Amino acid sequence: MNILIADSGATKCEWCLLYDGKKKKVDTQGISPYFLDSAGIGRVIENELMPAFKRLDVEIDQVYYYGTGCLNPDNRKIVAKALRGAFRGAGVHVTHDLMGAAVAACGNTRGMVCNLGTGSFSCYFDGKKIAKSSPGLGYVLGDEGSGAYLGKKVLQYYLYDTFDEELRYKFDAKYVTNRSEILENVYKKALPNRYLASFALFLVENRGHYMIENIIEDGLNDFFFQHLCKYRESWKLPIHFVGGVAYGFRDVVGELCNTYEFELGNVLRKPMDGLIKYHQLKK
Structure with missing residues (x-):
């Protein structure tokens, strides 16, 4: 049986085809039914x-989409219609990324994900x-601890002139942008969540500076407090x-887990390897 697995976020969709004992991985742009209709998703698949x-x-034979x-x-x-149109005759199974992350991290065991x-x-x-989930409010009202949330904090520090001279210089050199362009991308252009998330990279590149560490810790702590x-x-x-x-x-x-007295489990960069293992065992 040939199985196609998809794990899609708003920024990127990772696909893996399991066939004849082999694997073929492909990355496409992210697929969000909030931003793309069935025809738009179909074009991403086709192109x-x-x-x-x-x-x-x-x-x-089977498509499993998370x-x-x-x-x-x-x-x-919306997603199932696009997949059935692209893979005629295949069984199509569409569920949410919560389930994808859960089976990737936990397999068939209990855990918080x-x-x-x-x-x-x-x-x-x-x-x-x-069995339980925390309500997702999206990048405007929620998404605490996410790339969009952290990226928004970076932009706030920049636009409110909170960054010190060193960080402001590094930001200007990296992004070559201005207030008007930033606000247009956030409030007028498509996919503002991806745009916001792109600024989280600034945090990765400037670890060690106390302002950067504050943004990271505060943003992740908001997730722990509001959700876990x-x-x-x-x-x-x-x-x-x-x-x-x-x-x-x-x-x-890890530090926040210690602070809240939680047991840290697996930390995976991407769910796909766990999903592959899970579906190979099910075959």
Whole structure:
């Protein structure tokens, strides 16, 4: 059986085709049904994914898609319609990225699962299903600890002239932008969450400066306080983290777990390797 797995955030979608005992991985732009309709998703698949599979001449039997925004039933229908149109005859299974992170980090065991990427979420996984989850409010009202959240903090420090001379110089040299351009990208252009998240890289590149460390610790602590502290299971089960932000700042994540007396579990940069293992065992 040939299986196609997709793990999609708002910024990037990672695909992996399992066929004849082999693996073929492809990255495309992120797929969010809040920003793309079925036709738009279909164009991403046709233009960015299909060319990579064309030479393989493999018929796909099952598609397992784990994606941002797919907790919403209407959004799942949007994605499923696009996938069925692209992979005619294949079984299509669409669920949310919470479930993808859960099975990638936990397999079939119980645990708390957090995703800190462009956006953020948390849940309690009972080994079979998401038993509890914290409501996601998106990048405007929520997404604490995410790339968009941290990037927003960077821009606030810059626009409010909070950065010291050293950091302001480094910011200007790296981004060559201004207040008007920043506000236009945030309030008028498409995909502002991706734009905000792009500024989290400034934090990675300037670790050690007290202002940078404050932004990172405060942003991640907001996630711990607003989300993990709301679950009584957080003090009983290992807490797993998935996503580029969690992995990039895993030292701070570990320190915060110690502060809150949580047990730190796995910290994965991407869920895909865990998803591959999970579906190979199911085959």
